[in-house]
Amino acid sequence: MSATLISNARIFDGVSVVSECGHVLIESGRISQISPEQPMSPPADCVVVDATGCTLIPGLIDAHVHVFRDVELLETAIQYGVTTVLDMHNEREWFKEINAITRQRNDVSDVKSCCYGATIKNGWPSAIVRLVSQEENAFSLSQRKAGLFIDLVSTSSFTKLMQEDGHTMTLPFPERPVPTPSLEMQKMVVDTSHENGMLAVAHALSNHSTLQVLRAGVDGLAHASIDPINDEIIQAFKKNNAFVIPTLAIHASSSGEEQETRDKFASDLQGKEKEHLLGCLHITSDKFSIKNVYEQVYTPKEAGIDILW
Structure with a gap:
């Protein structure tokens, strides 16, 4: 049975901070124990992650995306903590391809379409x-x-x-x-x-x-x-x-408003990424x-x- 222990993390449950230095044990892909204060003894062959200085949060869900066949979108999403995206329109065959990829890889977000x-x-x-x-x-x-x-x-x-x-x-x-x-x-x-x-x-x-x-x-x-x-x-x-x-x-x-906000968030981007963020419909x-x-x-x-x- 695979296990991972995340220790010394600031734990945020999506509503409030439940611990400033907590410990979370994950076994077989599921959270099995949470200790807000007391350190845990890791089971045998457990991977221990020291999360000192880090915040542990639930996986985020992006509730409206259009994936089409864009695997890179899913790769980027998971890097930002988005573990699931809701695909709001797609070709059925394209979704079958994307869904197969999400089942084979753990470095991409899951997709519900x-x-x-x-x-x-x-x-x-x-x-x-x-x-x-x-x-x-x-x-x-x-x-x-x-x-x-x-x-x-x-x-x-x-x-x-x-x-x-x-x-x-x-x-x-x-x-x-x-x-x-x-x-x-x-x-x-x-x-x-x-x-x-x-x-x-x-x-x-x-x-x-x-x-x-x-x-x-x-x-x-x-x-x-x-x-x-x-x-x-x-x-x-x-x-x-x-x-x-x-x-x-x-x-x-769609309206072309909020250009100052787009300029602000695009300031550190380059090339097509910057052009895409600054563009308007x-x-x-x-x-x-x-x-x-x-x-x-x-x-x-x-x-x-x-x-x-």
């Missing part, structure tokens, strides 16, 4: 894909039944609904508004997901779209709305006991502000709604 996003013909994300390609890479609900839907996402860890009409964006979509699923169709996806033991999250960027998917019964939102917060939104989240993943960085990039209409998004985080948090990062 929704694989295909559930949408309708010409809906999101097909609407944005069609600006640069004619290929479809989303699951068309208009042509499928619930059973086939679950068969297609059988490799998924959760499901993702798409409720995006393009209202907040300045992109030249082939159709305006972008086609969106009906409430009945979204309810079918949520109900089928729950029947198969999976959470359902949704893409929605406006209050109208957020309310639509919450009425359908989703468990969480993959983005915060960019509209001003109101009590109807708060109550809808509470009714579902739903969470929200704010994605502040993508909102700031600039796709959000000027009538929307990231200040609204901040309010969509602060106010729900104060109301007891879970905010995932």
Whole structure:
């Protein structure tokens, strides 16, 4: 039985510091003992790590990424303490490749993916894909039944609904508004997901779209709305006991705001990394502000709604 003893560490459990000099024993890949003060005697053949001056924390979870086939993303994530990432849209075959890699290696983050996003013909994300390609890479609900839907996402860890009409964006979509699923169709996806033991999250960027998917019964939102917060939104989240993943960085990039913050964090970077961090999407209409998004985080948090990062 493999074992590792981490000694003399400042232990932070995600909420508070539980020890300034604690000891944690890991056996067969699981934490078996925690001693906030008293040193432990290591078992035979145990690897001992002296963590004096270091802080020990639980593995972090990045709640919204797009992995595609990018193994380097997973290698970088684990170096920053992110042990799991939630992949919010991917080709099923690509995810199978990535998932196989995570099972073979211990120097990459684990991945949980929704694989295909559930949408309708010409809906999101097909609407944005069609600006640069004619290929479809989303699951068309208009042509499928619930059973086939679950068969297609059988490799998924959760499901993702798409409720995006393009209202907040300045992109030249082939159709305006972008086609969106009906409430009945979204309810079918949520109900089928729950029947198969999976959470359902949704893409929605406006209050109208957020309310639509919450009425359908989703468990969480993959983005915060960019509209001003109101009590109807708060109550809808509470009714579902739903969470929200704010994605502040993508909102700031989409609107082109917060350039001073990008400059600050890019100051020590070079080349493509710096260029990437400083770049912006600039796709959000000027009538929307990231200040609204901040309010969509602060106010729900104060109301007891879970905010995932």
